[in-house]
Amino acid sequence: MAQALTRAMRDAMAEDPTVHVMGEDVGTLGGVFRITDGLAKEFGEERCTDTPLAEAGILGAAVGMAMYGLRPVVEMQFDAFAYPAFEQLISHVAKMRNRTRGAMPLPITIRVPYGGGIGGVEHHCDSSEAYYVATPGLTVVTPATVEDAYGLLRASIASDDPVVFLEPKRLYWSKADWRPEAPTPVPGIGKALVRRAGTSATLITYGPSLPVCLEAAEAARQEGWDLEVVDLRSLVPFDENTVVESVRRTGRAVVVHEAGGFGGPGAEIAARVTERCFHHLEAPVLRVTGFDIPYPPPMLEKHHLPGVDRILDAVARLQWEN
């Protein structure tokens, strides 16, 4: 996935001279995760810029650059390091189109490596998506596959709206038979995909939890359950129709994500599914999420992150005997 993200920025920069990458350590080092590796060498430091260490400054400067017609791609080094930039994000990035009645859209892509499962120490593993999806004006996407890492990042950079691009850290090193010389076209922002067809229940998920859900669906076959898995890909806009169609087919649904459950995206999705599928539901919509705790230390994170067993337990609670 890391290579696909790099390739997406490289291709975008090659095609469009207004695309500029900026952030901490993105130049010579190529980013702490090496996602911007080689961009400074190929396009020069003016287009792949090591900035001072200041997230509000980085995003604030990107606002000004976008006001002048550039397409900044900002790297926030880690999920929890993006918080100093929240005032810029919420008060300016998300609202500039609206404040100026469409006269001044801000085509900024904000890449945020997020989530746990990599043994990182505190402040390096937050699932911060609930903050972003609660902010009108932001588009929020998260890839779970290598194809989507490339396709969604290209679409985000091309978008005339600001996009928060959440990169699941633990999928950076995931492998796939992906040929960068001929990237597979993928559906754009705002479309969810059924990653595995099934009939017994729908697992609704995104980002780092997709592989876990697919694994759970395989394991569930032994119980005689045939699970469908929907990958949202985009949290805002939310592809309600794909989700609703799936749940109406299966009659049961579990939402799975790493972020805490209270006020998390799963709460909204469960509410929407309930509103639109009430008469099709055989059981309440359940959620399997991270606990409502600050992200735990590495030695305890396996107890916090929603794993296959916890997902299967939830599926079992969907009352199969009826």
Place this chain on the structure above:
Amino acid sequence: MTVQELPGAGASHRSTPPAWRPRTDAAPLLPDPEPYRVLGTEAADRLDPELMRRCYAELVRGRRYNAQATALTKQGRLAVYPSTVGQEACEIAAALVLEDQDWLFPSYRDTLAAVARGLDPVQALTLLRGDWHTGYDPREHRIAPLSTPLATQLPHAVGLAHAARLRGDDVVALAMVGDGGTSEGDFHEALNFAAVWQAPVVFLVQNNGFAISVPLAKQTAAPTLAHKAVGYGMPGRLVDGNDIAAMHEVLAEAVRRARAGGGPTLIEAVTYRMEAHTNADDATRYRGDAEVEAWKAHDPIDLLERELTARGIIDEAAIATAREEAETMAAALREGMNADPVVDPMDLFAHVYAEQTDRLREQAAMLRAELEAEDQA
């Protein structure tokens, strides 16, 4: 690499620490100990009469604009107006030093600077009237939206100036902030970025003494706000903010420097907010009449009028003309503001995303139905 291998370390690694060093000699960056003044000093001998006549007319108009806008709040036509009475010289000078292609980044208090730059007064006041947040196209006027959060517009100015320079365009950004705003993190980050990038930006701090009610002494322990510049590696200038000739000279020099590739400048204009923070504020709770009276004797219009009259640059007729022009402006502003603004409720959903989301389409349909039901009732 061992310590011994470091360049210059020599045989004893204790002699010279191989540390990073400041790149710049601090002395030329430091501000003068007293605010720079032109009016009433020998420097006034070199005043440009044409420019000063224009400054005078703009100051008189600016004072009238402040009075009219304040009156409009009392009539309920404006939700709020943060007055710049006493600070007009800063506002006008900031507008006058910029070329057409340059950009102004105003704070919520700087409506007058936007108007002096040529923005229609009614459009400039939509934020404060409440019909829309920004009533103009920022690109058309090269004026960023008035920023209500403090100092957050400063990094935008840096980014825009940086982008313009990358594109090879001759553009300078002038960003305005109050004394309170200098305590914000965005102030620091913007100045640091601007200096590191050598961006063509001028930072203008209007030190009017108070952040709502909190005096400067509780805002900073620095000798002056202009001293902060040296820590970033840019020049700091301290100037009398009520002396429009000094303001113009110092700002113009900073703009020239930025345009020539010399990087950013931080300017502290020492001035005074003669009126309350807004109409919602009671200034008598935190400052005495004596202080206000002392500043009245240092009024920016009086200072200039005295100097120009003594030098024969303006006469009674010129003063009368300036006042008539200001009345004409005020009458037009009254007329524009007395017309009830037309707002379209469906605009609520029009400019959130480039492409409407399903969610917003649904909510727009709900509102439309409510409006139709109201019409029929």
